[in-house]
Amino acid sequence: MAGKIEVKGSHVKSSASPKEYEVYVQMGLACNGCAYIYVGKHIPSGSFVAIRKVNLENCPVKFDDLAHEIAMHRLFNSPHILECFSTFLSEDTLWVVMPLQGYGSCMDIMQARFQFGLPELAIALILKQVLEALVYLHECGIIHRSLRASHILVSETGQVVISGLRNCYLLERFGLVENKCWHFPTNSDKAINYYSPELLGSLGVVACELANGHTPFANLKSYEILYEKLEGNRPRLLDSSNTSFSNDSEVYHSRTFSTDFHEFAEKCCSYSPDERPTAKELLNHRFFNQTKQISFGQLPKMLEPLTPLTSSVLENHTEMGAVSSVTDQLASATLTDLQWEF
Amino acid sequence: MPRFGKSQKNPADVVKSLRDALDVLDKSQDKKKLDKANDELVKSISSIKLFLYGSAEQEPQQDVIAQLSQEIYSSSLLHNLLVNLHLIDFERKKDVTQIFNNLLRRQISSRLPTVEHIAAKPDILFLLLNGYENQDIALHCGLMLRECLRHESLCKLILTSPKFFDFFNYVEMSTFDISSDAFSTFKDTLTKHKSVVSEFLEEQYDKFFDYYQRLLNSENYVTRRQALKLLGELLLDRHNFVPMTKYISNEKNLKLMMNMLRGKEQKYSV
Numbered sequence: 001m002a003g004k005i006e007v008k009g010s011h012v013k014s015s016a017s018p019k020e021y022e023v024y025v026q027m028g029l030a031c032n033g034c035a036y037i038y039v040g041k042h043i044p045s046g047s048f049v050a051i052r053k054v055n056l057e058n059c060p061v062k063f064d065d066l067a068h069e070i071a072m073h074r075l076f077n078s079p080h081i082l083e084c085f086s087t088f089l090s091e092d093t094l095w096v097v098m099p100l101q102g103y104g105s106c107m108d109i110m111q112a113r114f115q116f117g118l119p120e121l122a123i124a125l126i127l128k129q130v131l132e133a134l135v136y137l138h139e140c141g142i143i144h145r146s147l148r149a150s151h152i153l154v155s156e157t158g159q160v161v162i163s164g165l166r167n168c169y170l171l172e173r174f175g176l177v178e179n180k181c182w183h184f185p186t187n188s189d190k191a192i193n194y195y196s197p198e199l200l201g202s203l204g205v206v207a208c209e210l211a212n213g214h215t216p217f218a219n220l221k222s223y224e225i226l227y228e229k230l231e232g233n234r235p236r237l238l239d240s241s242n243t244s245f246s247n248d249s250e251v252y253h254s255r256t257f258s259t260d261f262h263e264f265a266e267k268c269c270s271y272s273p274d275e276r277p278t279a280k281e282l283l284n285h286r287f288f289n290q291t292k293q294i295s296f297g298q299l300p301k302m303l304e305p306l307t308p309l310t311s312s313v314l315e316n317h318t319e320m321g322a323v324s325s326v327t328d329q330l331a332s333a334t335l336t337d338l339q340w341e342f
Numbered sequence: 343m344p345r346f347g348k349s350q351k352n353p354a355d356v357v358k359s360l361r362d363a364l365d366v367l368d369k370s371q372d373k374k375k376l377d378k379a380n381d382e383l384v385k386s387i388s389s390i391k392l393f394l395y396g397s398a399e400q401e402p403q404q405d406v407i408a409q410l411s412q413e414i415y416s417s418s419l420l421h422n423l424l425v426n427l428h429l430i431d432f433e434r435k436k437d438v439t440q441i442f443n444n445l446l447r448r449q450i451s452s453r454l455p456t457v458e459h460i461a462a463k464p465d466i467l468f469l470l471l472n473g474y475e476n477q478d479i480a481l482h483c484g485l486m487l488r489e490c491l492r493h494e495s496l497c498k499l500i501l502t503s504p505k506f507f508d509f510f511n512y513v514e515m516s517t518f519d520i521s522s523d524a525f526s527t528f529k530d531t532l533t534k535h536k537s538v539v540s541e542f543l544e545e546q547y548d549k550f551f552d553y554y555q556r557l558l559n560s561e562n563y564v565t566r567r568q569a570l571k572l573l574g575e576l577l578l579d580r581h582n583f584v585p586m587t588k589y590i591s592n593e594k595n596l597k598l599m600m601n602m603l604r605g606k607e608q609k610y611s612v
Contacts, residue, residue, distance in 0.1 A: 016516045056563065063564070067522040071481055074519055077432050087518035092563040094518060140436065 016088040018095060020044060023051060027309070028104060031066075031166075034059045039100065039309065048314050049085065052096040065166055070096065072165040076140065080133035082153060082163040102156030102308030103300075106149040110213050113306045116251040117213040117238075120261055122302040124291045126152060127207060129160035134203070134279040143169045147202045149209045156308040158299030200276050204268025208235040211257065211265075234269045237262055260287040353393060353410035357417055360386035364422055367429045383430065387437050394444050411445060415459045420445070424469040427479045439482045443489045457493045464499050471505055474512040474524050484523040491527070494535045501531065501542045510553045514565055525568050532572065536581040543576070543585040551589065558598065570602065 015021070021040045028037040030052055040051040054066065073084035085097040103109055106126065110118065118126075130152055137144060144165065151164035208216050216235030217225045236242060238252040241262070264287040270276050277285075300308065307313075351359075359382055366379035393410050396402035414420060423430075423438055430438060445456045460466045467490060473483025490496045500506055509531070512524035532539055543550060557569035577586045589595055 016518075056567075063522075063568075064526075067519065067526070070519045071523060074481055075436065084519075088516055089518055089562060089564055094564075 015042060015044065015097075016086050018088070018090040021049070021051060021095075021097070024314075028108070031059070031061050034061060039314065040097070041314075042097070048100045050098045050100045052098065054094045054096075055092060056094055057092045061166075066094065069166040072142075072168055073163075076136070076142075076165075078133055078136040079159065080129050080161050081136070081165075082161045099155070100309065101153040101161065102310050103154035103303065103306065104309075106152045106154065106210060108150075109154065109303060109306060110149065110210070113303070115213045116249065117211045119302055120211070120257050121290060121294075122299060123207065123210045123261075124288055125158070125294070125296050125299050125302075126154070126160050126210065127203070128283070128288050128291050129296060130162055130203070130206070131279050131283050133162045134200075135283065137168075138279055141170055145169055145202075147206055148215070149206060152206070154299065154303075154308075156300065156310045158296040160296065160299075200268050200279060200282065201270075203282075204265050204270075205235050207261075207265045207268060208237055211237045211261075212252070229271075232271075234266070234271070236269075237265050258287075258290075260285070260289070263287070351389065353390075353406060354413050356386045356389045356393075357410070357413040357419055360390070361417055361419060361422060364426045364429075368426055380431070384434060387434055387441070390441055391437060394441065407448070411448060411455060414445065415455070418463065420459070421463060421466055421469070424466060424473075424483075427473070427482065428476055435479065435482050439485050442486045446486075446489050446493075454493065457490075457496060460490065461495050461499065464503070467496060467500055468503070468505050471500070471508060474508075474515070474520060477517060477520065480520045481523055484527050487527050488530050491530045491534055494538060497531060497535050498538045501538060506531070507549075507553060510556065513557065513568075514560060514562055518564070521562070522564065525565070529568075529572055532576060533579075536579060539576075540579075540581040540583075540585070543582055547585055547588060555598075558602070 020043050022043055023038045023040045026036050026038050027050070029035065030037055031054060035052050035054040038051045038053065040049050041047070042049050054061075056063065059066075070084060070087050073082060077083075082101075083099055085099070087094065087096045089095070106118075117123075130147075134144065134147075142165075144162070144167075146164045146167040147162070148164075151162055153161050153163055155161070205216055217228060220228065237257050240253055240256045264282075264285050267275070267277060267285075268282070363379040363382040363386065366375055367383070370376055370379070390410065393406050394402060420442065423442075427435060427438065446454075446460075448454070448456055467487070470483045470487040470490065473479045473487075491500070509524065509528045513521055513528055515521040515524065554569065554573065557565055558573070560566050560569070576582055577589060579586075
């Protein structure tokens with residue numbers, strides 16, 4: 001049962017009509033709140049999916065951007081990039097059918113159970129998969145430009161996918177660029193080297209976000225953030241080495257991250273692009289040595305007591321004909337503040 | 343060719359082996375042969391990319407590129423690749439798109455050799471257009487077609503062909519990503535080269551607006567909305583003054599617009 005969703009969605013792909021889906025409960029918001037994510041079921045195959053509905057009539061996001069995002073999801077084929085099974089219109093609402101990600105985004109996970117950040121090993125497992133996706137994207141000449149915890153989704157098996165390709169950027173060299181405003185006269189390879197370290201800067205911020213449970217500088221106004229950055233304050237991992245018992249939360253003070261993790265975050269957050277490594281180099285960083293013996297299948301264990309929205313859970317309850325009560329329970333249990341950002 | 347090391351073939355060989363591989367993929371049923379042809383295909387496509395883009399150690403060589411494109415034109419490889427695009431694997435389709443668009447941008451002083459090549463073989467354009475009928479290659483064909491439309495001569499070839507009217511079917515496809523891609527190509531065709539378009543609109547006024555009417559009355563919300571927006575752009579363009587006056591002097595059109603304004607959708611703006 002649980003394996004059903006992992007099957008590549010070829011059977012779902014051809015189903016481009018709202019009649020072929022049963023929609024249950026809303027599990028989150030996306031697109032700055034103008035799109036809703038629902039748990040749904042593809043009726044012909046019986047597999048569970050996530051359905052994102054956008055009402056185009058009152059959507060502040062530009063239509064072309066939405067189309068761009070979907071085209072991007074279609075052009076990539078990587079186990080760590082969110083796949084898009086099918087898209088179609090029903091009246092003035094755009095439906096996007098995607099595989100169900102049982103744990104939602106890393107932001108959801110932290111909001112539900114890990115207010116002070118995830119354990120280091122879990123972060124390593126997540127970031128390793130994110131980096132694999134980035135290596136693939138960079139090879140395709142794509143820069144993600146919108147990497148953050150809410151764009152990193154975790155499936156019930158612990159597999160991680162990234163989403164949020166709406167802001168991604170295609171480099172000229174790959175012949176896919178359509179907007180000439182972004183044309184770079186530089187040699188193609190230089191353009192990549194120039195850009196990818198910038199992206200990995202945001203990876204450093206994501207690492208801090210996952211470790212601390214909140215986004216660095218999130219409580220400051222934008223000019224204050226700029227000031228902090230000009231002052232040379234970088235995002236950092238909060239633990240016993242750099243927090244004092246009195247001002248900071250006890251949780252931060254009582255834990256210690258490995259020096260490898262500190263070095264990893266520091267490297268990514270370095271302000272000079274030349275000092276930042278490429279995605280491929282980062283994959284070989286010592287920080288990931290701890291993940292060598294284990295696979296991403298271990299991730300769900302580390303996220304306990306959080307339970308994912310698995311197909312077997314949904315299946316049992318739909319069979320009993322108690323869909324609405326279950327989904328209500330689910331909604332009140334872990335899903336209330338879920339936010340999927342796409 | 344010492345500059346590529348010993349294992350590298352020259353452009354002529356690469357083009358030939360790619361052609362042969364495509365041939366096998368198209369005709370053969372034998373699994374073993376197909377696998378072999380696929381390997382060959384992957385190899386030759388990556389060597390073509392290497393010729394065009396160079397590598398970290400090696401800048402692309404102009405004379406090699408010239409030789410390569412000569413081979414590609416004379417063997418009509420572009421045509422061949424497009425005919426068999428649906429047989430090529432997922433990642434390689436993107437490579438083909440890249441190669442195509444790179445060649446298209448190639449310029450020798452004021453000449454654009456690939457554009458001339460395609461203008462002489464308009465089949466290539468219509469293969470790309472027909473690509474919208476096949477879900478697996480639609481987006482790739484769209485990317486290549488829009489690159490072609492940047493050139494006036496190619497845009498004119500499409501506009502003057504009856505196949506242009508196929509667009510009216512493609513923009514209403516049920517799959518959203520394909521229909522919206524088709525619409526952006528359709529829009530490019532009608533807005534990129536003003537003088538060609540105004541000529542076309544004057545000549546084909548009746549047929550075009552007859553078809554266009556269907557888009558405005560479409561069941562599909564997005565088609566309706568985008569068609570209306572594009573209509574506004576077309577009519578307000580100075581180049582299209584003659585068709586515009588003709589359009590607004592028809593009372594039926596006024597009625598249509600009034601009815602649309604009355605509709606409940608708010609995003610309509612003409």
